[in-house]
Amino acid sequence: MGLTARIRTRDGWAVSHAVVTVTDVTGTQVLRTEADTEGAVHDATPLAPGAYTVIVTAVGYAPTASSALVTASGRAEVGSVTLARQGGTELPPPGLWTVDPAHSSVGAVAQHLGISSVHGRFTDFAARIEIAPDEPAKSRVEAVIKASSIDTGNAMRDEHLKSPDFLDVLTYPEITYRSTGLTSAGSDRWTVHGELTLHGVVRPVDLDLAYLGTGADPWGGTRAAFRATADLHREDFAMNYNQILQAGIAAIGTTLKVELDIQALQGESLPQT
Incomplete structure (x- = not known):
């Protein structure tokens, strides 16, 4: 159960400590968690079946939002989320x-x-x-x-x-x-x-x-x-x-x-x- 995701840059680098916020169809926040140092998100908080919006933010990067569908098992697999540098600019990892x-x-x-x-x-x-x-x-x-x-x-x-x-x-x-x-x-x-x-x-x-x-x-x-x-x-x-x-x-x-x-x-x- 819960939410899984991988937060990456355009060329595949992990974005550590990105913040992931999940809202339901009414815009109410139902989950807020943080990626680890490898850019991975594993949150076991159960979610009711239905449609959600997943918002990912990180310092120095432009925020992104995507849709996620939670199944009857309570699991939402967002997959890989790509963040672009603020303003669309790219450089190597810090x-x-x-x-x-x-x-x-x-x-x-x-x-x-x-x-x-x-x-x-x-x-x-x-x-x-x-x-x-x-x-x-x-x-x-x-x-x-x-x-x-x-x-x-x-x-x-x-x-x-x-x-x-x-x-x-x-x-x-x-x-x-x-x-x-x-x-x-x-x-x-x-x-x-x-x-x-x-x-x-x-x-x-x-x-x-x-x-x-x-x-x-x-x-x-x-x-x-x-x-x-x-x-x-x-x-x-x-x-x-x-x-x-x-x-x-x-x-x-x-x-x-x-x-x-x-x-x-x-x-x-x-x-x-």
Whole structure:
């Protein structure tokens, strides 16, 4: 007898301690109970046969209501109830997530000669993401990139990029990013507001972030995936070197497009492979 249900997010995570309220056809409350830490509801309170409305609420999520029919046995099996983040937005489960550099990339694209693009990436970086439990907008991101790890596939070009003309890696060995806020831009899209320290200059930089979902990995962990982009202007970070060709075209574009493909592992540990 009683009520059973499972409270889940859109991508299958348990919503712990959700509150379940049951009302009859007159709108009178007949039962109020709470899900456990696994998002499960098992309440043995007997209910009279008939039609009921089941309302599920949880902090940070939009409430939902569904119909339930109690049989002669006094049992109501609601099944799986899906809750959406408040405002329809989605993020991974709350807590700490550590970016896995072996399965992530930090890249940048610059225009070359006005007709093509040069792609580069940083191979040495670390980052942490902290998802706030009740207010996603208070989630935080911190990242540190070793400037000398720049790799464009050409050793001579890479050495020039490491020089004082560009990154000046001996004087400024690290590039850092620290978020200052988060704004919803859609059901699975966010704008991350933050400050980028590059070439000794601190500037506000927004990341356009897409949350791609979560899933289990082969090493027994849980991963979340993200994709993010941003546009940077070199002159904002005091990197003004350029060459002007005879046609008046700059050899190197002044805008850099940053492209991030990120896998983050739940918790602080990383897999060995």
